[in-house]
Amino acid sequence: MKLPNHQNNRFEKAAEIITWVIIILVLIFISFLPSSIVNKDSVYILAGAIIAFALFYYYVIYKLMTRTKRLYLKNIADIIFIGILIHLTKDFGVYFFALYFLPIVAAALYLELISALLIATVAAAFIALEIILQSQGLLPGGSEFYLGAWQIGIILVITLFCRFLALQLKSERIAKEEQLAKVEALKDEAKLEKEFITLTSHQLNTPLSIIRGYSSMLECGDLGKTALNQKEAITEIYKNSVSMANLVAELLNISHIQSQTFRLQTERTQIGDLIEKVYKNFQKAAEQKKLDFKYIKPTKQLPEIYLDKIEIEEVLKNLIENAIIYTSKGKVSIFAEQKDNNIVVKIQDTGVGIPAQDKEKIFQPFFRGQSILEIRKRGTGLGLYICKLLVEKHHGKIWAQSSPAGSTFAFSLPIA
Amino acid sequence: MKVLIIDDEETILKMYGTKLSMAKIEVLTSEDGQKGIEMAAKEKPDVILLDIIMPNINGLDVLKMLKIRDETKNIPVYLLTNLPQEASGEKAKELGAAGYMVKAEFEPQKLLEKIQSLPNNDQ
Numbered sequence: 001m002k003l004p005n006h007q008n009n010r011f012e013k014a015a016e017i018i019t020w021v022i023i024i025l026v027l028i029f030i031s032f033l034p035s036s037i038v039n040k041d042s043v044y045i046l047a048g049a050i051i052a053f054a055l056f057y058y059y060v061i062y063k064l065m066t067r068t069k070r071l072y073l074k075n076i077a078d079i080i081f082i083g084i085l086i087h088l089t090k091d092f093g094v095y096f097f098a099l100y101f102l103p104i105v106a107a108a109l110y111l112e113l114i115s116a117l118l119i120a121t122v123a124a125a126f127i128a129l130e131i132i133l134q135s136q137g138l139l140p141g142g143s144e145f146y147l148g149a150w151q152i153g154i155i156l157v158i159t160l161f162c163r164f165l166a167l168q169l170k171s172e173r174i175a176k177e178e179q180l181a182k183v184e185a186l187k188d189e190a191k192l193e194k195e196f197i198t199l200t201s202h203q204l205n206t207p208l209s210i211i212r213g214y215s216s217m218l219e220c221g222d223l224g225k226t227a228l229n230q231k232e233a234i235t236e237i238y239k240n241s242v243s244m245a246n247l248v249a250e251l252l253n254i255s256h257i258q259s260q261t262f263r264l265q266t267e268r269t270q271i272g273d274l275i276e277k278v279y280k281n282f283q284k285a286a287e288q289k290k291l292d293f294k295y296i297k298p299t300k301q302l303p304e305i306y307l308d309k310i311e312i313e314e315v316l317k318n319l320i321e322n323a324i325i326y327t328s329k330g331k332v333s334i335f336a337e338q339k340d341n342n343i344v345v346k347i348q349d350t351g352v353g354i355p356a357q358d359k360e361k362i363f364q365p366f367f368r369g370q371s372i373l374e375i376r377k378r379g380t381g382l383g384l385y386i387c388k389l390l391v392e393k394h395h396g397k398i399w400a401q402s403s404p405a406g407s408t409f410a411f412s413l414p415i416a
Numbered sequence: 417m418k419v420l421i422i423d424d425e426e427t428i429l430k431m432y433g434t435k436l437s438m439a440k441i442e443v444l445t446s447e448d449g450q451k452g453i454e455m456a457a458k459e460k461p462d463v464i465l466l467d468i469i470m471p472n473i474n475g476l477d478v479l480k481m482l483k484i485r486d487e488t489k490n491i492p493v494y495l496l497t498n499l500p501q502e503a504s505g506e507k508a509k510e511l512g513a514a515g516y517m518v519k520a521e522f523e524p525q526k527l528l529e530k531i532q533s534l535p536n537n538d539q
Contacts, residue, residue, distance in 0.1 A: 198500060198503040201498070202497075202499050202500075205498035205518065205519065206425075206498050206519075208520045209519035209520040210431065212520065213428075213432070213523050213524050214431055216525060217431070217434070217525075222435060222438060245521065249521070256502060
């Protein structure tokens, strides 16, 4: 139960005062007991039990209220009270033992059971040492006042030490719990993000699949003959539905790569084998355009590196496909070499080239080149952006170079 | 060849059903997952095409049940859905799906070619 702050303060003050008043009254009461009762051992247990109960009562009330920052004043006030209590008693040695409960319970006020027991053990060790020193007569003797001051000093040290250690442990525990809570909150956020991407994909693809499906059937005559003027319209509907489906797929791919849940599935790979695989897939397309299409294998075996095969294959596929599309005649060549601590892969073509001012912008999404009017009918304009995202996920770099005779697209991946 | 399509979207059933029927494939359809399971057990199709997002019972649960029943556990089940591969592909594979196809990428002609390339196609 949490009370409003100002009520908490008053309530807390009242509870604390009541608790200490109970302790003082108990000890005053004990001091008036006849010595025949006082000399019995059971008095120690009684005094200790009553004090422990009073402090327990205080602890329960304290737990129900908002904590205030009166730590230093509270500690000093507690010690003063302890000093007053000791001086109220006539015989230090008889009642003193009961007051040793105070530091232990003081620590318990701030901690849960295990930590409180640990603190209690430390306090008990201090107490045991004091008792041993006293029994061996190693503590300085002298007047009652001097002895009382010495006892107060010991209790001051024990209580302060236990209390501050308890607070330190508690604040560390709270910090750890807050950290865990933050991590859990981030995980929930990431999960929601992933679900949103998945559902968006589903909702966009549902009508698209019907538009694409039926328009393809109309186009190839599955649903009967179409008039010439209808055929052109149907072809456009079909082509645009294919473009839209590709755009949706690539946008969702980008969302997926940029999401918190995206993880590369890396494994040790010989990149030369991956290049060879993609090269073979494009040989037919290059032949159809009569291009001189080659993979120039490195003279020395390249070291294996950790990479996500599926993602790097996509990068290679995008770059090689672009090179073939944008080269009407001449050659497309693929190179791979080790340069310092990186593997560098280059795809060189004798195609249209890239204007110098576009070399950086070309990796931006939907960038269309110098003239906005030169819109390519095919493609989404996202392929190079996706390549950049994937290479950078591998801590690599991607860049483009241009020359009068075409262009070179290259990327590097770190070896270590 | 007999193909069972389980999908809650009537338009999808009609679209793919028309294309496959034109290629002389016997097409059975069900708009409900539970009824689809019963149909599969009774008719024993050569292939099942299964959507995932459906009311009452979703496709992955249908797949699980198909793989438990003796009458249907050996029928290859291909998921035909608009959920992206990365969302449910792994789970589908674990449950025993033979393949995963995204509808927006599988026009009726492409689906027909896929069905015709399957090993038990006796056309």
